[in-house]
Amino acid sequence: MGWGLACALALSAPGAQAGADPDPDYASRRAASSGGIDAASVRELVPLWSFSTGVLRGHEGAPLVVGGVVYLVTPFPNVVYALDLVHDGRVLWRYEPRQDAGAAAVMCCDSVSRGLGYGEGRLFLYQADGTLVALDARTGAPLWSVRNADPAKGETGTSAPLVVRDKVIVGMAGGEYGARGFLSAYDAASGALRWRAFSTGPDADMLIDPRRTTQLGRPVGEGSSLKSWEGDQWRVGGGAPWGRISYDAKLNLIYYGTGNPAPWNPAQRPGDNRWTAAIFARDVDTGVARWVYQTSPHDQWDYDAANEMILADGVVEGRARPLLTHFDRNGFVYILDRATGELLGADKFDPGANWARAIDLDPSSPGYGRPDVDPRFSPQANGEDAVTRGVCPATMGSKNANPAAYSPRTGWFYVPVIRLCMDFEPFHIDYAQGQPYTGADTTVFPREGGLMGALIAWDPSARRIAWEAKEPFPVVSGVLALSGGVVFYGTLEGYLKALDARTGEELYRFRTPSGVVGDPVAFSFEGRDYVAVLSGVGGWAGAGLAAGLTGGKENETSPQVYAALAKYTALGGALTVFGLR
Template identity: 40%
Template sequence: MKKFGRSTGFAVSTLVAAMSFAGMAQAGITDKDILADQMTTDDVVSNGLGPRGQRYSPLDKLNTETVKELRPVWSFSFGGEKQRGQESQPMVKDGVMYVTGSYSRVFAIDAKTGDELWEYNARLPDGIMPCCDVINRGVALYGDLVIFGTLDAKLVALNKDTGKVVWKKKVADYKEGYSLTAAPLVVKGKIITGVSGGEFGVVGKVEAYDAVTGDIVWTRPTVEGHMGYIWKDGKKVENGISGGKAGETWPGDLWKTGGAATWLGGTYDPETDLMFFGTGNPAPWNSHLRPGDNLFSSSRLAIDPDTGKIVWHFQTTPHDGWDFDGVNELISFDYEEGGKTVKAAATADRNGFFYVLNRENGDFIRGFPFVDKITWAEGLDDKGRPIFKEGGRPGNPADAKEGKKGESVVSAPSFLGGKNWMPMAYSQDTELFYVPSNEWAMDIWNEPVSYKKGAAYLGAGFTIRPMNEDYIGVLRAIDPKTGKEAWRYENYAPLWGGVLTTKGNLVFTGNPEGYLMAFDAKTGEMLYKFNTGSGIVGSPITWEDDGEQFVSVVSGWGGAVPLWGGEVAKRVKHLNQGGSVWTFKLPK
């Protein structure tokens, strides 16, 4: 399958034919189906509409001319009182939609009618304290299985027809502060997952499980110094220490509890046969305690799916002191330059810079700010490493004198990032990236009066504030070759939902105000909007059934934004929670 990405029409049409046959036979989902997902318009079987995560669909029945006629056909409620933050991307296969709700729930829905086929509600342990809220970002499909991660850090595989558990595997111990929120990735018959984790001294990792049996295949820690393992004939075998050895870029034994959680999952490029996973901030959050680059925190890792070895890494924020998780998706794409095809990959980081990398070796091609203001760095050097700005680093809480609030540092972007988890999209037609971003800054100060579990504690105080009176969110069309912004749409509340682009010259996304919106991909003109009744923080999809093009998006305000107060909270506090899937099409 490595060749597949390079070949053109022939392979695609063969696969499409194979797909429709598979559809008729109701056979399970194969690796081929997943690799061809971007081209096969009658289903959505991967997170990101194809393993590269471009979120581009070749469908064009909906286009700049017709989209204004888009109508809702059904809405499905997740029910109950569990409404807090719906960040899922639905999947569609053989007329059935598979979608997750918050609180570790999965629903199978008739994609034509909106009727529920089954529902799975994970039983969570009593007293569980998931680090990262109760959201879930979607399922993976493989064979007859619907696979997702739970708040208590388990992978659960359900039968796609009955919703009954086929296998269940513990990925990490929730008691140690681990959780799963990302949609798993399927590569070559393996389920690949990262982990979410708080500041309790967790260590990030990427793991591969046999998709059919749930047996572990390999595990790769994302902090320098930790041993990776691979299972051969059921035996656990040492598979090399991440980064070669401990203590190269960390002081003392802090690498043992170094953070770098892989909480957003990853993408896969079949052409280079590499998976790209991002890693979170290093622990502890106070950067003054851990001089050094702190590898592989706040980085993108290219991992070999067969062995779990790190092939290359690119660190966006070395020695992070701003909580700039490096988890944002790295999207593979090709472009022409000087008559040559450049095999590139792009990412819009929390830290405010947009990076274009050579996806074969991780070399930095170019980078530029994609937000209006960056206070912590002057720019990037020729290797893509940030040039830190004097005084841009938050102070050391240990310097706080008793009873006194430390000096406040203003930092932009805020810790929620120029762009957070919400995935951007890449159009093969306009060759632009559509980046859901936010313009906000934070004040950080040392908090001398703080307590944790009956003990004095040294905290940092934070508040996030908008940079502009009339908007925080900015949907940007960015040219990865020049760094130029082709157009922008400004949104009052912060944008927190994923983006979809189509051959119909359209860009879809949702906003916290509740609207599903469609824009002209070339000009940014808003052509359509519909209020779904609660904020949209999920990612839209599109597919085709019986010659009609459908669009679906999950609606349900929540996620991280409402958790943080200050001035930003004022803009979102009136927004209502919810939990539903909306599906749209053109009238016949």
């Protein structure tokens, strides 16, 4: 099925919410008005002040700015700070939760937090131990708290809560521990549970209507998940929705992805393992699924579908469509009609992804929507205890959860990419609650040429990379596109960089105190324009460095990643705020 965008995607923001402060990016576009910051003036950007968090793990996510106050949350122990923007980051208040230190021990890929939620004068903190807390944004006083996840089962909290009208929505992490994934919606005023939808199991648990919930325009049918698992493996089957959530107010739908099935060893879980590694569209009020699409059926490589869903309208084959664009960990970019879930296109944004040749786009084909898997890179085909060599991408994916950006000015997407491959060796593992449940060893290494990452500009009309800025290490920061034609991102060595959105030319760089795995933001206050970013190496790409695995036997799985990175940066969390001279 051919497809293409006949014009630049529309500028309308489907998630606009009247009266919200700040205006939330419900569409996950990460596009902002640049004020006075453009391709000419960005060279005059200077650091105004910085703030040390005192925490030495990965600082993912972004600061949240409301009026003249900058709010941020650290990795575990999840300290929340309110800082005075115009008085050099003076601390207005500080909140440090009391939580079991054991929660950090069961966090898969560093003890990160991806940010705070905000609505109606309340901040929402999702702690590592799975507790959701509402704080008074003015004073930091706790208003209510509720336990959403249980670390004893390997369930933890890493994601930023999404506030939609009167609800706060959060997922959970824990797929590497066999935790059964679920998404929860709470009353923002009281903390009462409104609904909960599981990723696997009976239809009633998943809030799936077998006659009305569709995949690729067809009803999923009764027991769509149960029929795709052997026995009761779905009870420990993963599918954790630990990534970002998008929202379309007109359709009243939220969009999110589910994580990998458990264990990683595919021989232990025959079937498609629905609905892990899948995209869900759900009604905000009821949680009932409108549609679902599985990007990696029977995922054999840890290719979570948890990356962000970018919402923007476009024209496909002469017809205006409400679109959802998803750059998956598996190396393919998917375009779906976000109202119906119809698959409109799928291309490799990572030309080196070799696990599958293509996605079947023929609606009349029995394999419609499924990947054409190359058996040379299939652990299932090669068998348990055999090493499948040279699989690309590695488990970290061609892109991880750090968000891409969409620029209405160029009509292009700006995508942080990872260029690592792996050798994958599955083995049998028995489930034990609260213990790692992966069942595979991996050895990760750079692709030919040695460069491990890039920022790419993806042209959806031409279905190709328009330009790329190569990087020596994986790019695992978020991206920000400004209306002035500038794109910001961070590097693992610690640079904040600004590129020309049309050409990819580097216009600005500044070395922050540590590697950047956070998301740059831009905002204006009292007539001045600002850019801010969290630095603090860690997350999956820097977890080995954060844990001290830079040499010796512990480093055998990735010697060319962590040991090399240690020569360029060190641990340490900081917020740096920039402005024009």
